[in-house]
Amino acid sequence: MFNTPLPTVNELPSAHQLVRSTVIALLAAVGLLVTVVMPSEYAIDPTGVGRVLGLTQMGEMKITLAQEALADAAPQPVQEAPAPQIAAATLAAQPAPSPAVQPSPALKTDEMTVTLKPGEATEIKLEMLKDKTVSYEWTASGGPVNHDTHGEPYNGEKGYFHSYSKAKQVKGDKGEFTALFDGTHGWFWRNRTSNDVTISLKTTGDYLSVKR
Known part of the structure; x- marks a missing residue:
């Protein structure tokens, strides 16, 4: 038998001490959740501490990699990549519009380039409102890339x-799409080659701004 004496009432923590310890533990857990877990896992950084520590960038990269993994895992036979090509070919076969239906002067046109090192990925997005349309064309110099529009x-x-089109190991794409909702719409590229790849993108359409 063990002869260890039982603690006395005075040696046991009081109810006040237990409540204080519980509150301190809860505050510490909430602090770690807001400053470490949310930025590094979900790219949510309400305090700004996560970005200073580099955790928010980690969370953003995790989300980007998860999106690419979902795109790669989607069944290839039902991918929407051919749709923009068909639309572009149909438009090319039609006669030029008369002066009465020329594009609105409010349409924007931008040309951008970005260079990806081996293994790197990047995005260029357009802020668009629902039912607005943009036409685009991009080419990759130096090697093919994986992309998801x-x-x-x-x-x-x-x-x-929502994926408008996607493909693996291609050197370009062109077409148009109409925004299904208010939000950001654009392109994700990843360089899976061993060379630097430069992507040149031209956009024309009814969008609010460019986000890089």
């Missing part, structure tokens, strides 16, 4: 996006 709604569910 997709949109994400403002205040949408975490990780949700």
Whole structure:
């Protein structure tokens, strides 16, 4: 038998001490959640500490990699990549519009370039309103890339996006798409080659701004 004496009432922690310890533990857990877990896992950084520590960038990269993994895992036979090509070919076969239906002067045109090192990925997005249309053309110099043209709604569910077109190991794409919702719509590229690849993108359409 053990003869260890039982603690006396005075040696046991009081109710006040237990409550204080519980509150301190809860505050510490909430602090770690807000400053470490949320920025590094979900790219949510309400305090700004996560970005200073580099955790928010980690979370953004995790989300980007998850989106690419979802795009790569989607069944290839039902991918929407051919749709923009068909639309572009149809438009090319039609006669030029008469002066009465020339594009609105409000349409924007931008040309951008970005260089990806081996293994790098990047995005260029357009802020667009629902039912607005943009035409685009991009080419890759130095090697093929994986790409996904997709949109994400403002205040949408975490990780949700709609893919307009996607393909692996291609050197370019062109076509047009109409925004299905208010949000950011654009292109994600990843360089899987061993060389630097430069991507040149031209856009023309009814969009609010460019986000890089």
